[in-house]
Amino acid sequence: MSESTPTHEVEHSARPEDTPRAVGPLFGDEPPTGGTVFLRELMRGSAVTTILAIVLALLVGGVLIALTNEDVQTAARYFFWRPGDTFAAIWNSVAGGYEALFRGAVFNPKGNDFAAQIRPLTNSLGFAAPLIAAGLGVALAFRAGLFNIGARGQMLIGAMFAGLFAFNLDLPMWIHLPLTLLAGIVGGALWGGLVGLLKAKTGAHEVILTIMLNYVAFYLLLWMLRTPGLLQAEGSNQPQTRPTPESAQFPNLLGAQFPNLDWGFVVVIAATVFVWWLIERSSLGLRLRALGENPHAARAAGMSVDRLYIYAMLFAGGLAGLAAMNQIQGTVTSGFGATIDAGIGFDAITVALLGRSRAWGTFAAGILFGALKAGSFSMQAQGIPVDIVLVVQSLIVLFIAAPPLLRAVFFLPKTDAEKAAAARAKAAKKAVAA
Known part of the structure; x- marks a missing residue:
């Protein structure tokens, strides 16, 4: 190092974050393969987001079904004595509710003939038209x-x-x-x-x-x-x-x-x-x-x-x-x-x-x-409030309108826009701290 070189310039050039790094399998930074990129983009896509929003809304709906079920409420009173009864009641209420939803909206295996079995699907299509x-x-x-x-x-x-x-x-x-x-x-x-x-x-x-x-x-x-x-x-x-x-x-x-x-x-x-x-x-x-x-x-x-x-x-x-x-x-x-x-x-x-x-x-x-509307009648016949279906519908839209929430719940990769926004926020925080 020459005597004419300022000390602060040497320190600045020696910082690790400013030093170019080699990229490759020997250095632990192998570029993503085509399959990895495809999978990452698939998980970020709107189709996956929509499916996960429906799944999460149904999970929340299941919690509401369990909370409003009389058998669950009764079993919860002696939960610490016989916890198995509470879990069994929760499972029966949620599984029975969604089984009734499927039976009333898609296919009724209890029908007397094939026409009666697929009539729920035609009802769903009829409700869907308007x-x-x-x-x-x-x-x-x-x-x-x-x-x-x-x-x-x-x-x-x-x-x-x-x-x-x-x-x-x-x-x-x-x-x-x-x-x-x-x-x-x-x-x-x-x-x-x-x-x-x-x-x-x-x-x-x-x-x-x-x-x-x-x-x-x-x-x-x-x-x-x-x-x-x-x-x-x-x-x-x-x-x-x-x-x-x-x-x-x-x-x-x-x-x-x-x-x-x-x-x-x-x-x-x-x-x-x-x-x-x-x-x-x-x-x-x-x-x-x-x-x-x-x-x-x-x-x-x-x-x-x-x-x-x-x-x-x-x-x-x-x-x-x-x-x-x-x-x-x-x-x-x-x-x-x-x-x-x-x-x-x-x-x-x-x-x-x-x-x-x-x-x-x-x-x-x-x-x-x-389908949700058609199936809600079968759910109501089992004592499940029809308003729960409306809650599920609202939650689907809520989760779709908030993709970052879904990605946080299911640990999905962030989009490039979200990463850029996070980087800008981090840089602004560092600038304020400096």
Whole structure:
């Protein structure tokens, strides 16, 4: 070392963290193999995150089932005398609850014949149809950067349009059924398009608009249901319409043995294909996705942002109207009231979030929630509160919305973004300490 070299420069260059290190198997830092990288990326993927969120939610649901079970509560009183009774009661309650859920949602081995055994699966698909349709509407709006929580109002207006313009017609089925379906879709689309128009012209936030229009739709429909000559059934003073005409009802898809599964599910599959093509393959979908990523950049690129807002909400409202038609043309054909949405409009938000705003992801999420709904009746028959299923649904969304929590619970590798954020936080802490 020369005498002219400053001491602090020598010390700085000698620090171990600044010294280049050899990489290779002899030095313990072998680069990850292709299989290791694939496994790491797989564990970070959204599919694994979704599956683990469902598993963790079911585990928490099992804890709730055990806590609310009378046999568990009784055995817990003498836990320290005979702990085996408590553990046996916990196992029986949780296993019995989820066995009832499976039996009511997927397959019933106790059925008298094969049709009775697979009827739970058809029930799940039937319950899933309106959830998928409404979820697709919410998901499409999400992709365009719009938080559409007005699916309920759009469903109600869709049902109102069908009741006003299609129920009183005397037409053959091949005309009456698609006409009723079209009336509901148009009604929902117009109500959703109104949100897009107001946002485009006034700059009002879509959340406020959809919340207020939900109330407007509800009370408008309720007034029509209470007014003779509009939607109220003749000779009745109840706020309910006449039954859906038989020529406007969806026929059963697999026959009378499976009454909850009709051709409305096929229409929902077609809607899923359409939404997938619209968002992922069409030029309009490209503009909608660009709008969702950055509306300012979309405007700078020459896109008509105001027009895209209207298009997105028109499609979203029409899909919610399709969900309403699955109700009044398939599930509820004895006449509908102001609660025809049955909470589907709000459940659609959960379905869209679980499906990560993708068409086929929303389709799968809708089937999952339809299965949970179908299986909840069997669970309730065993004395398990049906609210536990709602808790499980909420927990699934909660865990999906918090991937770092899931990775911490299951010791999964962090993403590059999380590692970068941790590194920045550590560097900032060192800078403050220095």
